[in-house]
Amino acid sequence: MGACFSNQIKTDIASSTWLSSRFLSRDGSKGSSTTSFSHMPRTEGEILQNANLKNFSLSELKSATRNFRHDSVVGEGGFGCVFKGWIDATSFAPSKPGTGIVIAVKRLNLEGLQGHREWLAEINYLGRLDHPNLVKLIGYCLDEEHRLLVYEFMSRGSLENHLFRRGTFFQPLPWNTRVRIVLAAARGLAFLHNAQPQVIYRDFKASNILLDSNYNAKLSDFGLARDGPMGDISHVSTRVVGTQGYAAPEYLATGHLSAKSDVYSFGVVLLELLSGRRAIDKNQPVGEYNLVEWARPYLTNKRRLLRVMDPRLQGQYSLTRALKIATLALDCISIDAKIRPTMNEIVKTLEELHVQKETPKEQQDLQPDSDKNNNNSSSNKSPQAVNYPRPSIM
Incomplete structure (x- = not known):
């Protein structure tokens, strides 16, 4: 950096x-x-x-x-x-x-x-x-x-590495840590959108979310950021740049950029956090390459949502809360940009999920841990401390 x-x-x-x-x-x-x-x-x-x-x-x-x-x-x-x-x-x-x-x-x-x-x-x-x-x-x-x-220096490197790399240096991020990270990233985006003049980040993705030693998340790489529209103007027109799988459809089609373009990208990262899958992954079966297109039909109820959830998170979350985040992600990736939530609304939703204690009903709704005999697995454990990881070459 x-x-x-x-x-x-x-x-x-x-x-x-x-x-x-x-x-x-x-x-x-x-x-x-x-x-x-x-x-x-x-x-x-x-x-x-x-x-x-x-x-x-x-x-x-x-x-x-x-x-x-x-x-x-x-x-x-x-x-x-x-x-x-x-x-x-x-x-x-x-x-x-x-x-x-x-x-x-x-x-x-x-x-x-x-x-x-x-x-x-x-x-x-x-x-x-x-x-x-x-x-x-x-x-x-x-x-x-x-x-x-x-x-x-952000000692734990990028969220991308912790979500998608495998091996002893990259233990799966616990559910609570994932929620805390995405809340922090949402606060960063909301700050940009509330600035005067407004700032559109334009490249929100897991590799641009960096983590310090305490897993506090910060947005990095502002090379593609630009000022947002002024006054009553709904968007700015610009050349299409960014990363495949994260860009909003209206931006790809027209070059029209708005804060809601960032919201779409945020929804994609929410899906990555839920599923442990990349936005675009050609290693997945045919029909599952594109995370948004594959996951969208499964985000509407608890039973179907299990098809999407990262199996490494078993025993750490209630389906009720996971469904709330999935619903938020579904709103963010709406084809109609006008009905996507604002980042302020997203922050409010995530803050409520983060600070509220689980109800008895939600505790009963916890997904069973498929490896209860593994004494090393715990939702409260932080991932193993590692050196600043080397991200993959983009």
């Missing part, structure tokens, strides 16, 4: 002392539900000058990551590589491994003008948006052709 870029504009960002206090003071509270900008910068110079970020030199980031050593790589994909590093908590100067604060440095592979635009979009939004469920962007680097971004 980091980037570096051409050196035509060098700006003196606010002092590192202010940056440090901003970075360290986030206590995990919900934060305000709206945020507003008196002026939304548009040019490259305005974006960099108005971002409340540290301007790192390339040499500083080389030192922080031990010269971008191969064993410092914690992620890679079409965007480039992500390196683990360390900086001083106060001065943000490079520090020895194991001291100071841990950072993730994303070094972008530049793919013409579009790579540059996405790099600027990250700075434009994360440089001024502040919320517990958005990943913290600490700074950036501009040095000749290099573009890097410096983020807080």
Whole structure:
């Protein structure tokens, strides 16, 4: 998670002392539900000058990551590589491994003008948006052709890895943890939609939801984000980008983008959490490749819902509560964007499910554990602690 870029504009960002206090003071509270900008910068110079970020030199980031050593790589994909590093908590100067604060440095592979635009979009939004469920962007680097971004380090990696990877390093996420993660992600999306001007995320998916050591979820990768419609306008028209399986049908068909496009993507991730299946999975039987198309008929009652539920969750949830989340997912993936719920409504529904204790009837409705003799299985256990996982190359 980091980037570096051409050196035509060098700006003196606010002092590192202010940056440090901003970075360290986030206590995990919900934060305000709206945020507003008196002026939304548009040019490259305005974006960099108005971002409340540290301007790192390339040499500083080389030192922080031990010269971008191969064993410092914690992620890679079409965007480039992500390196683990360390900086001083106060001065943000490079520090020895194991001291100071841990950072993730994303070094972008530049793919013409579009790579540059996405790099600027990250700075434009994360440089001024502040919320517990958005990943913290600490700074950036501009040095000749290099573009890097410096983020807080999210030690448990992406939700995608925990849902779909198999093996000792990726134990199945418990039901309660899944609900807590999706609630946090919903709060992050709601914050973006309530901002002034509104922000449409446009790339909501499991791989962009990162988890810290306590499984607190934060949205990352704002390269495709853009401002939403103003006033009475219902949508903005834009080129179609995103990830197969997550994009709303009206957006794919017309290029019309709205907050309800994000809601559709959120519904897809809800289905992934319920089922443990990917949005698009060619390894599934014929007719089950597309999760939305396959699951939709099974989301209307408890008996049919069992066909969808992740078998690794047996014994951890009541069908009554699972059906409530399935119903919410069904509303989110409605073909008619107008009848999809807002993110505020989604947050309210999930908060009620998260804080309310199970009723005696719901406790009787618990799905039996198919492996009661396995003393290691428990709905209250957290998954095994692991290093920051290397995501699959997209």
